[in-house]
Structures are given as structure tokens and as C-alpha cells.
Amino acid sequence: MVTEQQIREALTKVIDPELNRNVIELNMLRDLHIDNGNVKFTLALTIPDCPLRDQIEHDARMAVLALEGVKNVEITLSAMSEEERNRLFGKSTAPQTSDFNRIGRAVAIASGKGGVGKSSVTALLAAGLAKLGYHVGVLDADMTGPSIPRLFGLREPPLGGPNGILPPRTLRGIKVMSVNLLLPREDEAVIWRGPIVSKVIEQFWNEVVWGELDYLLIDLPPGTSDAPLTVLQTLPVAGIILVTTPQELSSMIVRKAGRMAEQLNRPILGIIENMSIFICPVCGTRHELFGPSHVEEITDAPLLGRLPIDPQLTVMEDAGAVEVYETEETKKLVKEFLKVVPPPYGR
Ligand SMILES: Nc1ncnc2c1ncn2[C@@H]1O[C@H](COP(=O)(O)OP(=O)(O)OP(=O)(O)O)[C@@H](O)[C@H]1O
Ligand SMILES: [Mg+2]
Incomplete structure (x- = not known):
């Protein structure tokens, strides 16, 4: 009974x-x-x-x-x-959208340089945290080159609820908001001036129903332009995670992003070196394609991990299956991330 x-x-x-x-x-x-x-x-x-x-x-x-x-x-x-x-x-x-939101820790993923793997790292961290049971959201603050929806295979536009915009969810339940989800076509160009970019980022924070999140990861575009500035200046981010590659040129440009964060009183929580090495799948030889590491010269913040160049990652990202990609290196990355950004609400 x-x-x-x-x-x-x-x-x-x-x-x-x-x-x-x-x-x-x-x-x-x-x-x-x-x-x-x-x-x-x-x-x-x-x-x-x-x-x-x-x-x-x-x-x-x-x-x-x-x-x-x-x-x-x-x-x-x-x-x-x-x-x-x-x-x-x-x-x-009557409740406003932001009343429904309780965001534990917002963290921006930054790098002065383009193409070093910010979006990949954001997606991999989000996937790893979600796998551990945390409630995770990803705010794609890259308006002109948004790649987050593609990595997760998301295409459906967000639903408009009476309380705000409902972000689509990935396989593991990660809530995603990106300008690309609002465009009629994925390859539509977004040609907006700085103030509009800033306004949209603020709307992504204020008018999206994120609900209760442990982590909101914010994928920044390269450089130190309006989008990173708005995120670091107006959103209550706990700090930034820097992404770099071993190339010396990369280190120099990434330092700029670090300086910007410091000037805005946002701590650098950690640094990740991407594309550190390439291990030949045929002979197993280790190659430093971008030369030796310069990661210590960029910041005193802890090194959270190094990711090798892995063609499998590119393939899975193109297929929208980044969530399924998991290696010893990504697991370590998530573990180290949790040390520098401990879970909120004593979870
Ligand atoms: N460790 C890796 N191994 C293999 N491919 C990678 C790796 N990291 C990133 N890539 C590939 O490199 C390209 C750039 O990565 P990604 O888009 O993550 O960089 P980004 O820093 O976000 O770029 P942007 O500055 O344009 O926003 C992508 O095609 C991605 O699939
Ligand atoms: Mg990117």
C-alpha cells in the first residue's frame, strides 16, 4: 500500500x-x-x-x-x-529574472590571444564539473566568434519564459547561453559596436533564467576589448582562468589579459597551458610543436594543467560531442580547478 x-x-x-x-x-x-x-x-x-x-x-x-x-x-x-x-x-x-538566479561562482576564461583554446577549455571544465554533479552554466561572451553551442552540439533557440530567457541544456544538463543560439543561421555575422556587445552580455547575466548554479563559466573572446572589460567590470566574477600555449608570443599576449584582470581587481585564479605537446600516434614520440613552455613567466597563479594537442578533441568538438571527451589530463584539470575555485554552498 x-x-x-x-x-x-x-x-x-x-x-x-x-x-x-x-x-x-x-x-x-x-x-x-x-x-x-x-x-x-x-x-x-x-x-x-x-x-x-x-x-x-x-x-x-x-x-x-x-x-x-x-x-x-x-x-x-x-x-x-x-x-x-x-x-x-x-x-x-512579482519576481524578476535575477531573483530566480543564484550563481555560486562565476569564473571567466580568458587569454589575450585568439585560438589558444579558451572555448575548448571552458567546455571541458564545464563538462567535467557537470559530470561530478555540479550545476553548471556557460555564458558565451564571444559575440563575434561564438563557438560554445557548436562544441556541445546545441542548435535549438532558447525558449522565452515569463521569467526570462530559458537557456538550452546540453546532454549533461549544462545551461548554455550564446548569441549564436539567437541567430537565424549559425554562420550569420554579428556586427555590433562595443556598447551593444556590453548590453547583451549584461542581459545574458540578468535576463537569463540560470536558476541555481554552482559554477557559471564565462567564455571570453580574445583580447582586451569591450566584452572582456564588461565581464570583468560589471559581472561579479570570482576571478579569471588564463589559457595559453607554449609559444613565447602567446605568453606575451596572455600577460596583457592578466594585467587587465589585475587592474580591475579580479584575481588570476589559475593558468592552463593548452597544446603543450603532441604525441605521435604512430611512433609515440613527444613533440613540442610550439616550443618549450613559458608558463611560469606569465603569472604566479597556479598551473592547473597542461593539455596535449589531441586530434581526437578537434574531431569531437566538430561533432558537437565535447562533453564525452575525457582524458587523464582533463580530469586533473577539473580537480585542480576545484582547488582554486572551491564549490559554493559548502557542497
Ligand atoms: N588541445 C587541443 N588539441 C587539439 N585541438 C585543439 C586543442 N585545443 C583547441 N583545439 C582546436 O583549436 C581550435 C581553437 O580552439 P578554441 O576555439 O577552443 O580556441 P579559442 O581560444 O576559444 O579561440 P578564439 O580566440 O577564436 O575564441 C579549435 O578548432 C579547437 O578544436
Ligand atoms: Mg573561443
Whole structure:
């Protein structure tokens, strides 16, 4: 005989994807009746035309049906009163998008130089953190060369919810926002002046429903232009992670990005050397294609790891499957990242 307690417990697994909290915690369960294996209840959503209502209903049905002794589940969807909603969000006025967001640690991935692997490193860190169970988001702050959606194989445009823009999710549930998801065609050019770029970045922070995140990784474009400046100046980032390659030229340009962060009082949390070596797949010989490392000359911040040049990574990125790529080096990278950016909320 199924009990109310069991049903409540099963429903704690049903998450409102927009708020990242479960339906019991959100006090959505109403009028629960159990009659000889037939279960009937109402779920009061935070808003009547919640775009995720079908998903929540489906998940709730599946969770309850999975319990032993349940024959049938009847769910009625309703909406909370404004007063209940305000109580839930501790507000006297209707909630704003930013009220739904609780971002533990925002970290920018930067490098003065283009093409060194910032986006790849951002994606690999996000994937590794998500695999460990952290709630992760990626904000693509590169407006003119956005590559994050492609790496994760995302194409669908974000849904517009009543509380803001709902970022699409990757296979592992990483929430992604990028200008490329808003364009009619992936190869459409974005020709915007600095103030517009800054405004869009602020909107990505303020008007996207990120929900509760442990980590928001911000992929910066190369250089020290408006986009990096806006991110470091106006968003509450904990600090930056620098990405470089062994080439001396790279070190010189990457130092500029480091200086910019320091001038804006944002600490350099760590540095990652990408494309450090190439190991020939045929003979196993190690080649330093970009010469010896200069990483110590860039910053005193800890070296989080070195990634070799791996053609497999390029292939998987092109296929939109970066999340599946995992090596000893990427695992180490994530481990070292967690040391310098410890999980928030004591997790
Ligand atoms: N370790 C690696 N092994 C093999 N290919 C790599 C590696 N890191 C990056 N790449 C490839 O190098 C190219 C540049 O990488 P990526 O886009 O991550 O750099 P970026 O610094 O973000 O570039 P941009 O400055 O244009 O934003 C991509 O084609 C990517 O697939
Ligand atoms: Mg990039």
C-alpha cells in the first residue's frame, strides 16, 4: 500500500528546471488523494502558463508510477496565487529574472590571444564539473566568434519564459547561453559596436533564467576589448582562468589579459597551458610543436594543467560531442580547478 510519505519522497526527484528546485520544496503539491493504488493530486505551478508544465507533469507522473502499488496517476495542474508566489520568493512584488538566479561562482576564461583554446577549455571544465554533479552554466561572451553551442552540439533557440530567457541544456544538463543560439543561421555575422556587445552580455547575466548554479563559466573572446572589460567590470566574477600555449608570443599576449584582470581587481585564479605537446600516434614520440613552455613567466597563479594537442578533441568538438571527451589530463584539470575555485554552498 503506497503512502503519502512515499509519494512526497518520490516527488522530491521532480525538479522545476527553471528554478532548479524540486516540486515539494517549492510547495507545489496539493490535494493528494490515495485510493487503492489510484493516486490523485494537484501541482500548483509558480505561474499558470509555465512553458515547462508538460515536462513537470510528465516527470511527476513517472516518479509516482515507479512506486510499488501505484496503478494510476491523475494530475491536475494549477497555479499558485500571487501571494504564495511572493512568499516563496520572499518578495512583495512579482519576481524578476535575477531573483530566480543564484550563481555560486562565476569564473571567466580568458587569454589575450585568439585560438589558444579558451572555448575548448571552458567546455571541458564545464563538462567535467557537470559530470561530478555540479550545476553548471556557460555564458558565451564571444559575440563575434561564438563557438560554445557548436562544441556541445546545441542548435535549438532558447525558449522565452515569463521569467526570462530559458537557456538550452546540453546532454549533461549544462545551461548554455550564446548569441549564436539567437541567430537565424549559425554562420550569420554579428556586427555590433562595443556598447551593444556590453548590453547583451549584461542581459545574458540578468535576463537569463540560470536558476541555481554552482559554477557559471564565462567564455571570453580574445583580447582586451569591450566584452572582456564588461565581464570583468560589471559581472561579479570570482576571478579569471588564463589559457595559453607554449609559444613565447602567446605568453606575451596572455600577460596583457592578466594585467587587465589585475587592474580591475579580479584575481588570476589559475593558468592552463593548452597544446603543450603532441604525441605521435604512430611512433609515440613527444613533440613540442610550439616550443618549450613559458608558463611560469606569465603569472604566479597556479598551473592547473597542461593539455596535449589531441586530434581526437578537434574531431569531437566538430561533432558537437565535447562533453564525452575525457582524458587523464582533463580530469586533473577539473580537480585542480576545484582547488582554486572551491564549490559554493559548502557542497
Ligand atoms: N588541445 C587541443 N588539441 C587539439 N585541438 C585543439 C586543442 N585545443 C583547441 N583545439 C582546436 O583549436 C581550435 C581553437 O580552439 P578554441 O576555439 O577552443 O580556441 P579559442 O581560444 O576559444 O579561440 P578564439 O580566440 O577564436 O575564441 C579549435 O578548432 C579547437 O578544436
Ligand atoms: Mg573561443
